[in-house]
Amino acid sequence: MRVVSAILEDFRNLSVRVDLACGINVFVGRNGQGKTNFLEALFVACMGRSFRPGRLADLVRFSAPGATVELGVEERGIVTPVRVSIAGSQRRHRVGGRDNCSLSEVAQMIRAVFFGPDDLDLVKGSPSGRRSFLDEAIRVHHPPYERLLMGYQRLLRDRNQLLRDFGSGRHPPEELLASYEGELARWGGQIVSHRSRYLRDYSPMAVELVARHTGGQLTLELAHECTAGPCGGAIEVGDAQEMLLGRLRDLRGEDIRSGSTTVGPHLDDLRLDVNGRAARLFASQGEQRQVAVSMKLAQLALWRQKFGVTPLLLLDDVLSELDSTRIRLLLDAIAGWQVQAVLTTTAPPDVVWKDDDACFRVKEGGICRVDFDKVADEA
Ligand SMILES: Nc1ncnc2c1ncn2[C@@H]1O[C@H](COP(=O)(O)OP(=O)(O)O)[C@@H](O)[C@H]1O
Numbered sequence: 001m002r003v004v005s006a007i008l009e010d011f012r013n014l015s016v017r018v019d020l021a022c023g024i025n026v027f028v029g030r031n032g033q034g035k036t037n038f039l040e041a042l043f044v045a046c047m048g049r050s051f052r053p054g055r056l057a058d059l060v061r062f063s064a065p066g067a068t069v070e071l072g073v074e075e076r077g078i079v080t081p082v083r084v085s086i087a088g089s090q091r092r093h094r095v096g097g098r099d100n101c102s103l104s105e106v107a108q109m110i111r112a113v114f115f116g117p118d119d120l121d122l123v124k125g126s127p128s129g130r131r132s133f134l135d136e137a138i139r140v141h142h143p144p145y146e147r148l149l150m151g152y153q154r155l156l157r158d159r160n161q162l163l164r165d166f167g168s169g170r171h172p173p174e175e176l177l178a179s180y181e182g183e184l185a186r187w188g189g190q191i192v193s194h195r196s197r198y199l200r201d202y203s204p205m206a207v208e209l210v211a212r213h214t215g216g217q218l219t220l221e222l223a224h225e226c227t228a229g230p231c232g233g234a235i236e237v238g239d240a241q242e243m244l245l246g247r248l249r250d251l252r253g254e255d256i257r258s259g260s261t262t263v264g265p266h267l268d269d270l271r272l273d274v275n276g277r278a279a280r281l282f283a284s285q286g287e288q289r290q291v292a293v294s295m296k297l298a299q300l301a302l303w304r305q306k307f308g309v310t311p312l313l314l315l316d317d318v319l320s321e322l323d324s325t326r327i328r329l330l331l332d333a334i335a336g337w338q339v340q341a342v343l344t345t346t347a348p349p350d351v352v353w354k355d356d357d358a359c360f361r362v363k364e365g366g367i368c369r370v371d372f373d374k375v376a377d378e379a
């Protein structure tokens with residue numbers, strides 16, 4: 001599966017037609033020209049939402065009535081149009097001749113993975129970003145996981161309210177708190193177990209890719225840090241539930257004092273060490289970026305293994321802090337997987353490109369194909 005063409009009408013500042021190559025497509029331009037907008041258009045057509053915050057209506061060119069993006073998706077020689085139209089807050093997908101397609105129908109045709117500068121937070125930022133990274137990946141492999149997360153959040157809010165009721169001197173029956181703890185442990189234990197089982201498959205892949213993309217210079221270690229207790233390896237649901245229930249009961253007094261639940265998957269983390277030290281604190285910005293990109297690619301590799309479909313890889317401005325050796329290693333890995341990729345940069349890296357790759361210049365909302373060796377002069 002690959003995207004052979006993209007036709008955009010009034011998508012932000014872009015109304016263009018672009019014919020994509022099957023390897024790596026590099027979009028070069030100064031800031032504010034429309035590079036990220038182009039990736040966003042591809043992403044919205046595949047996933048039905050943007051990777052940027054905001055409303056659907058923001059995607060439509062200022063003062064235009066609507067926007068459309070139509071991708072030509074080729075599979076075994078047959079090109080199927082996948083088209084998304086946005087008007088106001090409405091989005092509609094058409095796949096082939098079928099109108100009003102659901103996102104899961106679109107997903108059977110094509111998916112996209114996006115990686116942008118904010119994804120650096122995966123390594124550098126707070127635990128919540130790492131939890132979302134895990135949860136998002138698990139959701140792809142196991143859609144009902146979403147309901148589990150939502151149910152858990154609801155129970156958590158309820159228990160916290162109850163804790164505050166106790167703290168403020170009102171005395172709801174203690175059994176009520178106990179029954180919330182039972183439910184929280186039941187739902188939370190499943191989340192902990194899902195995450196640990198995902199990590200069992202994911203971690204070796206991430207470790208391998210970080211090593212490979214850095215020519216063995218960086219060694220990544222991942223550890224699932226559970227507030228409920230030790231959970232190295234893949235923890236079974238029942239064990240996770242029991243562990244969590246025990247801690248919730250032990251901490252009840254403390255939680256009443258603080259008015260919040262201080263143990264559970266909503267506070268867990270994924271510890272990332274590089275060469276034996278916490279990556280968040282000790283790795284350089286370039287190394288953090290490298291680890292984050294490789295971790296994202298590991299997600300994609302697992303995805304590919306499981307579903308046999310390769311998502312379109314969208315990389316926004318991620319090469320800027322990597323040296324040319326690492327850029328080449330990364331691009332080789334992408335080429336080796338036969339993943340179609342679209343990436344943006346302000347200056348094209350000085351590496352040798354392949355016949356399957358293509359270069360485009362983005363300027364004031366116009367996009368045109370240029371030779372790799374000419375783009376620097378023309379940008
Ligand atoms: N809805 C919109 N309609 C028209 N132009 C838009 C819209 N949203 C953003 N833009 C313009 O898009 C440009 C930014 O494009 P972007 O793709 O983020 O740039 P870059 O090339 O730096 O990645 C800005 O000039 C902004 O004004």
Ligand SMILES: [Mg+2]
Nearest residue numbers: 035036037317
């Ligand atoms: Mg940009």
